[in-house]
Amino acid sequence: MSNRKVPESIAALAKEFAEGIRGLYGDRLDKVILFGSYARGEQHEESDVDFLVVLKGIEINGYHEIGLMSPFTFEMSLKYGLSVSAVPMSTEKFEGNKSPLSSNIHTEGILL
Numbered sequence: 001m002s003n004r005k006v007p008e009s010i011a012a013l014a015k016e017f018a019e020g021i022r023g024l025y026g027d028r029l030d031k032v033i034l035f036g037s038y039a040r041g042e043q044h045e046e047s048d049v050d051f052l053v054v055l056k057g058i059e060i061n062g063y064h065e066i067g068l069m070s071p072f073t074f075e076m077s078l079k080y081g082l083s084v085s086a087v088p089m090s091t092e093k094f095e096g097n098k099s100p101l102s103s104n105i106h107t108e109g110i111l112l
Contacts, residue, residue: 001111007038010049013080018112020072021053021086030054030091033109040108048083051112052094052105060090 006014018032036050037043053069065088076084087101094102 001033001106001109002039004039004041004110006034006110006112007041007043009043010034010038010080010082013049013076013082013084014051014112017049017051017076017084017086020076021051021069024068024072025053025055028055028057030056030094032112033105034112035105035109039110048085049080051084051086052101052109053086053088054091054094055088057090058092060088062088 014034021032022029031054033039033052033054034050035052037047038049053065055065066086069086069088073084073086089099089102093099094105097103097106
């Protein structure tokens with residue numbers, strides 16, 4: 001993970017997002033990670049705010065999890081005036097670096 005801090009411009013959003021996801025998933029939640037342009041410090045006016053939601057378990061149903069998170073991510077987008085996206089992934093897939101995405105997030109992500 002990166003040693004960078006969450007950009008001040010989205011600190012409140014990131015905190016509220018992480019708390020909301022913890023409330024939604026409870027013990028199923030392993031971690032929430034900011035990634036993408038905001039994590040790299042390369043954001044611009046059109047950038048979206050990307051979060052990886054790591055859920056405990058071997059496999060997850062991505063479509064189901066996106067459906068669960070969509071109302072909340074939409075609410076955050078409206079509240080903060082930024083496009084918020086959440087990508088679900090299992091702990092096994094993330095920790096095993098079993099995708100190019102998880103590999104990049106291991107390098108650039110900011111753990112919330």
